[in-house]
Amino acid sequence: MADSTEIFDRLKQDHDKHRQLLDKLKETSGESGQREALFEELTKELKSHAAAEEQALYSTMLRKPPTTDETRHSVAEHHEIDEALNDLAATDMSSGAWLSKFKEFDHQYRHHIDEEEEDHFPDFENYLDDKDREHMERVFERRKDKEMDEAEVTPEKKEDAKE
Ligand SMILES: [Fe+2]
Numbered sequence: 001m002a003d004s005t006e007i008f009d010r011l012k013q014d015h016d017k018h019r020q021l022l023d024k025l026k027e028t029s030g031e032s033g034q035r036e037a038l039f040e041e042l043t044k045e046l047k048s049h050a051a052a053e054e055q056a057l058y059s060t061m062l063r064k065p066p067t068t069d070e071t072r073h074s075v076a077e078h079h080e081i082d083e084a085l086n087d088l089a090a091t092d093m094s095s096g097a098w099l100s101k102f103k104e105f106d107h108q109y110r111h112h113i114d115e116e117e118e119d120h121f122p123d124f125e126n127y128l129d130d131k132d133r134e135h136m137e138r139v140f141e142r143r144k145d146k147e148m149d150e151a152e153v154t155p156e157k158k159e160d161a162k163e
């Protein structure tokens, strides 16, 4: 099983970067250029991570019936994370509402990555063979860069999000 940790280590590296970005954003204030730049970096990083994670890891796990529930749960959370990021982008950054929404998002996102690391990844290890591992590592590295190039801040209020 030793080899299987490579993809999970890589995903955890991204998660640690996300935690650092969230910490930095919490220290910014008002409508500062710094808050805007960090929020753009966070949005692109989180959207591209989730997309590449789905293409590499979750698409593989969907082929393993015992993990269907966990996979559906995580992918549904990715959608909620996207909506929350778009809602934040559509909210005035200098307002108190932005900061309270951001704190709520911070909590929601940390819960998502903690659950992946503590519950899902260790369980997924039980169902992977060498071919799966090799496939996931390759797909993640290739797709993460590509998704990063295409990721965007797309403001949309939660109440206007159709799906
Ligand atoms: Fe995720």
Ligand SMILES: [Fe+2]
Residues within 6 Å of the ligand: 011, 015, 049, 053, 113, 116
């Ligand atoms: Fe993740």
